[in-house]
Amino acid sequence: MTAQTKSSTQIAERITEAMLARKLAPGTRLGEQQLAELFGVSRTQIREALTRLVTRGIVTVSARRGWYVIEPTPEDARDAFEARRVLELGLLRHARPISDDAIRKLRQHVEREQASLEDEDVATRSFLLGDFHVCLCESFGNALLADTLRDLTTRTTLTAMQYQSSHHAKQSCAEHVGIVAALESGDLAQAEQLMHEHLCNVEAGLNRSVRSDPLSLLQKALAPLNDSATQIHQPLFPTSPQLKES
Structure with a gap:
């Protein structure tokens, strides 16, 4: 993103687009520092963007765990x-x-x-x-x-x-x-x-x-740690060009 498009609103929209494109899975952790480095902005701007998404009901936050994509029931x-x-x-x-x-x-x-x-x-x-x-x-x-x-x-x-x-x-x-x-x-x-x-x-x-598949949630919860970690900690955006196309 260029300097002109790094507002918290546009960062929030980029994250939303990634969810709609199924690039961000439910439960994905959204690290402030990682996002700040990715977008080249301050952590304050990232917090503003993520707060917008919390207000919109598609990101959740807790003091101990941080920011995560929601996991709808x-x-x-x-x-x-x-x-x-x-x-x-x-x-x-x-x-x-x-x-x-x-x-x-x-x-x-x-x-x-x-x-x-x-x-x-x-x-x-x-x-x-x-x-x-x-x-x-x-x-x-x-x-x-x-x-x-x-x-x-x-x-x-x-x-x-x-x-x-x-x-x-x-x-x-x-x-x-x-x-x-x-x-x-x-x-x-x-x-x-x-x-x-x-x-x-x-x-x-x-x-x-x-x-x-009534056991799907339990099966996911009991999956081997390595598999679960691989699914949860996928790169936020695999490649920038893909996001631009979305």
């Missing part, structure tokens, strides 16, 4: 999906017809999703699938809802990383295409119905995974 995921349904379906129900320019941006977004599926670029794919919903809010000109939805989407992404071995990305992408098509035709009611089905499908996939 299935109940947390349920609450997040309920909140997403209220926001996203309400937005579509009361929205005005979307502009042609916004439709073009959404179509470009789903084209990027499709390209990431073909390239098997998991990080970019994960980020784009979650960011579609944020972009949809922005397309209707509601920046406040977009910010709120970004945090809720981050929560559900982190939950999927904990409990879901894989998500049917191709299905999600196809459902996004259908939503954009309904918006393009001016059928907001159809877009709302498709969004409802899409969110239910994503949540149902997560629930099936939790039910199919």
